[in-house]
Amino acid sequence: MAEQGSAKATLSLPCVLVIVMAGVERFANKGVGSNLVTYLTGVVGMSTAAAAKSVITWNGVSFMLPLVSAILADSYWDRYSTIAFSSLLYVLGMIALSAWALLRTRMPRSTLFFPLYLTSIGQGGYQPALQAFGADQLAIGDDDDAESGLTAEQKGKVKSMFFQWWYFGMCSGSLLGNSTMSYVQDNFGWGLGFTIPSAVMALSVAAFFCCTPLYKQTPQPKGARRPSPCNIFKFQKSIIAGQKISLQSIDEDDDGNGDAISELELQEKPLKAEPADPKESLDEAAPSVAKIIQGLLPIWAILLVFAVIFQQPTTFFTKQGMLMNHTVAGGSFVIPPAMLQSSITVSIILLVPMYDKMIIPLINAITGSSDGITVLQRIGIGMVLSVVAMVTAALVESWRLRVATTTTGGGEGAARLSIFWLLPQYVLLGVSDVFTVVGMQEFFYTQVPTSMRTIGIGLYLSVFGVGGFLGAFLITALEIATARPGNARGWFSDDPREAHLDNFYWFLALLCFISFVIFTHMCKYYRGKDASGK
Known part of the structure; x- marks a missing residue:
């Protein structure tokens, strides 16, 4: 770890272990989810739109x-x-899903969704808590801790390093899950293809428990207590029924930080502290905390469209690949369409x-700035790249449709366009993720009080949750x-000559x-902790 005056900063061993465990979880999740649309259409018998x-x-x-588990x-x-x-x-749901795949002929189709949503419940608690727990392992002290020997700038660099390598670890696991499991599922059966991720996830959980003595357990702040259900209700009510959401102009209150400072002072105080009257303290804290969350909601809401695009590789991109020629070496090797998700x-x-x-350094050279x-700029760059990715996807799909409609044989004609023409849209989305997704993680983690860091991660993840529902709608x-x-079914027809996914991409x-x-x-109007957003 870096000491004051040193520019070098590293991650602690427990932090690295948690990142590895996050990668294993992604392997298990992507091992099931990346090829699920193929399973639902090819094995379960659903239509493309329904799947x-x-x-x-x-x-x-x-x-x-x-978001729910983070509050708890x-x-x-x-x-x-x-x-x-x-x-x-999580492990129980994975095991149940593997059992369903092995006993599919004896199981009603509707029962498939029980193990799927059981894994969702497990993932809902596991993912945000693990990420916040991993950030707790950073040996940099609290934000206001001067005894750590690190400057605020150095602490910021260590945090940014953690979120970048966290995403790196998750993507490494996703790569293995996408590439290996889709091949196993297409060539050796779905039972084995679901059992391997289940076993790997079980081993990861066992390893997590074995490493317990290495972890730094963050104690509750002195004087803190756990709120009653009544206080939680008041906290939620203050968010829902609070004042109109607004973004304070940077130009306002130039003589002092005003409300911005009072909000940020929560960063240095326990959310649940009660020096005198616990009930009064919590009642006063709820509106202030709600005000912080309200300030984040406009940014949260505008990122929902990016979350809809984020869902495309596991759904329509994969279906698009199924309609194209995905053989190489003269047809001797078949590339599972879901494997192209590995390019992301x-x-x-x-x-x-x-x-x-x-x-x-390249950006600094272009802008002439060393800052x-x-x-927020990082998030914006990723949004622009996602627009370029969807334009590319629309152009490729238009080309595929022209090939399909001008060649006799319909589906065979469509298959003449190589699946590798999908690579640019996958790669562009991958690059946009490095900017937007990593930026979102850091933004929502750093803009809430220390005692709400898990909720901050939950807010980040909930963008993709609501974005998923928006995409289905x-x-x-x-x-x-x-x-x-x-x-x-209009644009989403099962007939490759009738579908118009290109219009959907546009x-x-x-x-x-x-x-x-x-x-x-x-x-321009957002004002939060470290207004520069660094």
């Missing part, structure tokens, strides 16, 4: 539950206990180590709006561009 909505809704629930973890439990309990549910993680794995060493980019609405006689590109314009305007 896509099922996967998107499942992902949405998986990303929404962390920060209010009633601790992060370690949350990880312990939720990991057991490969681009992330290659880019994350280069971010501080090459990308930031790098802020977190858009599919349903567009399916109805574009339906016509002889093609009841629609998403337009939505994301509009959201980016609004986002840039919001950033």
Whole structure:
């Protein structure tokens, strides 16, 4: 670890162990989820639109539950206990899913969703608690701790390093899950393809418990107590029924920080501290904390469109690949369409180590500044790249449709376009993830009080949860709006010559561009901890 006056900063061993465990969890999750749309259409027998909505809704629930579990973890439990309990549910759901795949012919189709959503419940507690727990392992002290020997700038660098390598670890696990499990599932059966991720996840949980003596358990602040259900209700009510959400202009209150300082003082005080009257203290804290969360909601809401785009590789990109030629070496080797999702993680794995060493110096050289980019600027760059990715996807799909409709044989004609033409859109989304997703993690973690860090991670994950529901709603609405006689599903027809995913991609590109314009305007008025956003 770095000492004051030294620019070098490293991650502690427990922190690295937690990052590895996060990567293993992604291996298990992607080993099931990345090829799930293929399983639902090819084995279970769902239509393309129904399978896509099922996967998107499942992902949405998986990303929404962390917000609920985060509130419980920060209010009633601790992060370690949350990880312990939720990991057991996670493993139980994975085992049940493997059993369903092995006994599929004897099981009603509706029962498939029980193990899927059981894993969602487990993931909902496991993921945010594990990330916040990993950040707790950083040997840098609290934000206001001067005894750590680190300057505020050095602490910020260590935090940024953690979130970048956390995402690197998750993407490494995702890469293995996407590439190896999709091949196993397509060539050796779904039973084995689901059993391997289950076993790996079980071993990861066992390893987590074995490493317990190495972890730094963060105690509750002195004088803190756990709130009653009444206080939690008041806290939630203050968010829902509070004042109108607004972003304070940077130009306002130039003589002092005003409300901004009072909000940020919560960073140095226990959320649940009660020096005199516990009830009065909590009642006064709830509106202040709610005000912080309200300040984050506009940024949270505008990122929902990016979350919809984030869902495409596991749904329509994969289905798009199924309609193309995915054989190589003269047809002797078949590439599972879901395997192309690995190109996203490969681009992330290659880019994350280069971010501080090459990308930031390049940006500094272009801008003539030595300050790098802020977190909000990082998010904005990723949003622009996601627009480019969807435009690329629309152009490739338009080309695929021309090949399909101008060649006799329909599906065979469509298959003549190589699946490798999908690589640019995958890679562009991977690069956008390095900017937007990592930036979102750091933004929501650093903009809340220390005692609410798990809730901050939950807020970040809930963007993708609500984005999943929004994506499912858009599919349903567009399916109805574009339906016509002889093609009841419109843009999402199962006939490769009738489907118009290109129009859907153009629609998403337009939505994301509009959201980016609004986002840039919001950033001018956002004021939070470290207004620079670094």
